[in-house]
Amino acid sequence: MDFTFSEDQLLFQESVKDFLVKEVTPERIRAGWETDNGRDSSLWQQLAELGLTGLTVPEAHGGLGMNELDFVLLAQECGYVALPEPLVHTAMVAVPMLGQIGGELADHWLPKIAAGEAKVIVGLEQNLLVEDAHVADLLLLQRGASIVAATPEQVELRHNESVDPSRKLYAVELSDSAAAVAEGEQAQALVTGAMDRGALGCAAQALGLAQRMVDISVQYTSERQQFGQAIGAFQAVKHHMANVAVSLEYARAPVHRAAYSVAAGEPIASHAVSHAKLVACDAANLAAKNCIQVHGAMGYTWEVDLHIFMKKAWALANTWGDAGYHKTRIGEHIFAEGAVLGAGATFQGM
Amino acid sequence: MDLTYTDKQNAFREEVRSWLAANVPAEALQTFDTAEGFAAHREWEAKLNEGRWGMVTWPEELGGRACDLIEWLIFEEEYYKARAPLRVNQNGIFLLGPTLMEYGTEEQKARILPKMANGEEVWAQGWSEPNAGSDMAAIRSTARLEGDKYIINGQKTWSTRAVWADWCFGMFRTDPDSQRHRGLTFILVPLNTPGITVRPIPQLDGLPGFAEIFFDNVEVGVENRLGDEGAGWSVAMATAGFERGLMLRSPARFQETARRLVELYRENQATADSDPAVRDAVMRAYLDAESYCLTTYQTACRLNKGGKIGAESSTNKIFWSELDQNMHATAMSILGARAELLPHAPDAQGVGNWLDGWLFAQSGPIYAGTNEVQRNIIAERMLGMPRK
Numbered sequence: 001m002d003f004t005f006s007e008d009q010l011l012f013q014e015s016v017k018d019f020l021v022k023e024v025t026p027e028r029i030r031a032g033w034e035t036d037n038g039r040d041s042s043l044w045q046q047l048a049e050l051g052l053t054g055l056t057v058p059e060a061h062g063g064l065g066m067n068e069l070d071f072v073l074l075a076q077e078c079g080y081v082a083l084p085e086p087l088v089h090t091a092m093v094a095v096p097m098l099g100q101i102g103g104e105l106a107d108h109w110l111p112k113i114a115a116g117e118a119k120v121i122v123g124l125e126q127n128l129l130v131e132d133a134h135v136a137d138l139l140l141l142q143r144g145a146s147i148v149a150a151t152p153e154q155v156e157l158r159h160n161e162s163v164d165p166s167r168k169l170y171a172v173e174l175s176d177s178a179a180a181v182a183e184g185e186q187a188q189a190l191v192t193g194a195m196d197r198g199a200l201g202c203a204a205q206a207l208g209l210a211q212r213m214v215d216i217s218v219q220y221t222s223e224r225q226q227f228g229q230a231i232g233a234f235q236a237v238k239h240h241m242a243n244v245a246v247s248l249e250y251a252r253a254p255v256h257r258a259a260y261s262v263a264a265g266e267p268i269a270s271h272a273v274s275h276a277k278l279v280a281c282d283a284a285n286l287a288a289k290n291c292i293q294v295h296g297a298m299g300y301t302w303e304v305d306l307h308i309f310m311k312k313a314w315a316l317a318n319t320w321g322d323a324g325y326h327k328t329r330i331g332e333h334i335f336a337e338g339a340v341l342g343a344g345a346t347f348q349g350m
Numbered sequence: 351m352d353l354t355y356t357d358k359q360n361a362f363r364e365e366v367r368s369w370l371a372a373n374v375p376a377e378a379l380q381t382f383d384t385a386e387g388f389a390a391h392r393e394w395e396a397k398l399n400e401g402r403w404g405m406v407t408w409p410e411e412l413g414g415r416a417c418d419l420i421e422w423l424i425f426e427e428e429y430y431k432a433r434a435p436l437r438v439n440q441n442g443i444f445l446l447g448p449t450l451m452e453y454g455t456e457e458q459k460a461r462i463l464p465k466m467a468n469g470e471e472v473w474a475q476g477w478s479e480p481n482a483g484s485d486m487a488a489i490r491s492t493a494r495l496e497g498d499k500y501i502i503n504g505q506k507t508w509s510t511r512a513v514w515a516d517w518c519f520g521m522f523r524t525d526p527d528s529q530r531h532r533g534l535t536f537i538l539v540p541l542n543t544p545g546i547t548v549r550p551i552p553q554l555d556g557l558p559g560f561a562e563i564f565f566d567n568v569e570v571g572v573e574n575r576l577g578d579e580g581a582g583w584s585v586a587m588a589t590a591g592f593e594r595g596l597m598l599r600s601p602a603r604f605q606e607t608a609r610r611l612v613e614l615y616r617e618n619q620a621t622a623d624s625d626p627a628v629r630d631a632v633m634r635a636y637l638d639a640e641s642y643c644l645t646t647y648q649t650a651c652r653l654n655k656g657g658k659i660g661a662e663s664s665t666n667k668i669f670w671s672e673l674d675q676n677m678h679a680t681a682m683s684i685l686g687a688r689a690e691l692l693p694h695a696p697d698a699q700g701v702g703n704w705l706d707g708w709l710f711a712q713s714g715p716i717y718a719g720t721n722e723v724q725r726n727i728i729a730e731r732m733l734g735m736p737r738k
């Protein structure tokens with residue numbers, strides 16, 4: 001039993017955090033809002049050079065051959081800066097799906113992803129719309145009982161604006177028939193796996209988003225003065241923040257456990273992911289609610305950076321399975337006849 | 351990261367399980383807030399100690415098994431699963447014991463720890479006073495050194511299990527001119543010393559679960575001082591550290607409550623679902639108990655590898671106490687009109703001991719440092735928010 005990350009994993013997290021905080025500033029995010037496609041190819045190139053686009057790509061295909069557990073801490077940091085680029089999607093969803101499909105498709109696309117030369121985007125029916133379809137070089141779409149691979153020429157995109165200006169969402173229509181790359185049970189397994197990884201990616205980012213909102217708010221309330229003192233010295237303000245800290249403190253381990261479960265292919269992976277997604281998104285939603293409150297009117301403005309993180313947290317809570325979807329999966333597990341629950345069951349009963 | 355148990359850990363679990371299966375009394379003991387229940391729990395402590403299961407984290411030479419925190423968690427899991435009796439001497443074993451090992455003299459350890467281990471001497475904690483609750487540094491009870499004796503005067507209150515306990519440990523003001531947390535000394539007091547009056551205080555369930563302790567020129571030998579004179583605050587903080595840390599409430603306790611709650615819901619689903627919030631609350635209880643377990647394992651593994659526990663431990667107290675309240679509130683909702691009935695009432699079918707749990711859950715956010723005080727600590731020491 002060792003529920004800790006290795007020294008290497010923690011150091012990698014640290015260095016990626018340093019890079020992201022330096023490069024992905026709120027100013028750069030806002031600049032992205034002013035552009036048509038909202039994505040920054042020079043940043044994507046930098047991420048590729050750091051090995052991040054290929055982190056989960058097998059070494060044989062030019063990647064680092066790491067897994068979801070190695071990536072989860074990095075996904076937290078992507079959340080911390082509200083990274084607009086589809087890095088979490090790439091490493092957690094697209095690359096594993098390509099790997100599972102295998103064959104020529106994987107041989108062709110995985111090296112390009114690792115090199116930062118191509119983006120592959122997955123669109124599932126559970127998600128109303130497809131994130132970042134406009135920058136995809138290949139789309140893997142769930143259509144009925146199949147997964148089809150479509151090139152940009154084979155689809156028509158209808159843009160939907162999100163409350164989070166960084167999110168680019170599209171309805172995708174196949175204008176041409178696209179080749180099925182998986183069907184039946186195999187397609188179903190791909191969809192389940194992608195849902196789990198997508199939700200895990202959201203959960204990890206939610207942790208980072210919540211932490212960022214806390215950091216911003218602690219700083220703001222230490223500086224802003226009212227009644228002749230820093231507002232952060234008022235107990236009501238402190239307790240708003242302490243409540244977020246408690247909720248966040250108890251959301252981390254479930255996310256790390258879910259990442260371990262997915263990477264190890266444990267039978268309870270889907271259950272662990274639903275747990276993680278629910279508690280991490282709850283923590284981020286509570287952070288959003290309490291952090292805007294302690295900012296006063298400043299928190300309600302476009303100018304203050306808080307909303308960059310708050311809006312992303314709101315969006316992630318309802319994508320890759322909303323609370324209802326994940327609670328249904330939890331309910332199926334715990335209310336099942338003969339479910340093994342209680343003391344001692346956490347790591348061995350299921 | 352490897353979230354599987356080692357063979358050694360699995361073997362340890364088996365050993366705990368089979369000992370408990372052979373030894374846990376078939377019928378639940380009476381509550382230790384009664385004289386007979388107290389005596390029965392004391393006997394159980396002796397039995398645990400005979401099997402060397404009383405203080406698994408204590409060193410072997412003191413009758414323990416030198417378990418690390420993961421083994422301790424495994425032990426607790428089996429203990430709660432086996433529905434073994436609550437620990438009447440937990441203030442001794444989990445709070446004073448570790449503090450004694452750190453600050454006590456060899457003579458004190460040899461004199462006190464074995465009798466603590468076998469239940470011969472049960473300990474009460476004497477910190478709170480009528481005017482020193484959350485503000486513990488406002489302690490007024492005094493101890494005056496005369497020759498090789500302290501003369502103690504004053505009053506302690508809310509002292510759990512002091513009605514039948516043998517000893518209490520507490521903090522007393524040894525420097526009459528001192529202020530706040532300076533000038534306090536940690537002293538161990540036998541409760542049968544002349545000049546002591548223990549007045550039971552009935553709790554919400556009507557039973558005398560705690561007591562006031564009055565000291566009227568009580569003489570205690572200087573050999574019962576723990577740590578240096580005037581160093582009481584830092585010794586006490588070490589005790590509070592253990593208390594607030596991992597050992598006070600292991601996840602197993604709440605996981606078993608959550609499991610029983612799922613059972614209760616399933617048994618009563620037809621009526622329980624008339625309030626759609628109930629199903630959600632049951633799921634939430636289960637998830638939170640699991641989160642508490644996962645987080646505790648993560649912390650335990652970090653500590654096993656030499657990590658330190660910091661102000662984030664204050665989140666722990668808030669999380670489990672609110673979880674416990676929520677779980678019991680949900681059980682009360684499920685029981686509906688039966689919820690208010692005492693277990694022996696003729697029409698109280700299937701109420702189990704939820705009402706008792708519900709009553710006790712009300713105290714969780716209060717004792718061991720109120721949740722408001724914990725939130726202050728989190729904000730100031732964990733998040734770094736301004737004090738003034």
Ligand SMILES: Cc1cc2nc3c(=O)[nH]c(=O)nc-3n(C[C@H](O)[C@H](O)[C@H](O)COP(=O)(O)OP(=O)(O)OC[C@H]3O[C@@H](n4cnc5c(N)ncnc54)[C@H](O)[C@@H]3O)c2cc1C
Pocket residue numbers: 474475476477478479482483484485507508509510511560713716717718719720721722723726
């Ligand atoms: C079941 C039970 C068992 C106990 N066992 C023991 C024991 O064995 N030994 C022992 O010494 N004591 C024991 N206690 C006492 C316990 O430690 C105190 O109740 C606790 O420290 C709170 O003190 P108080 O009751 O005086 O409440 P107060 O300090 O008067 O607090 C009342 C309310 O005011 C709030 N408050 C106080 N100060 C602040 C602040 N700075 N900021 C925000 N809010 C504040 C509190 O949070 C609380 O809500 C026990 C209590 C209970 C309920």
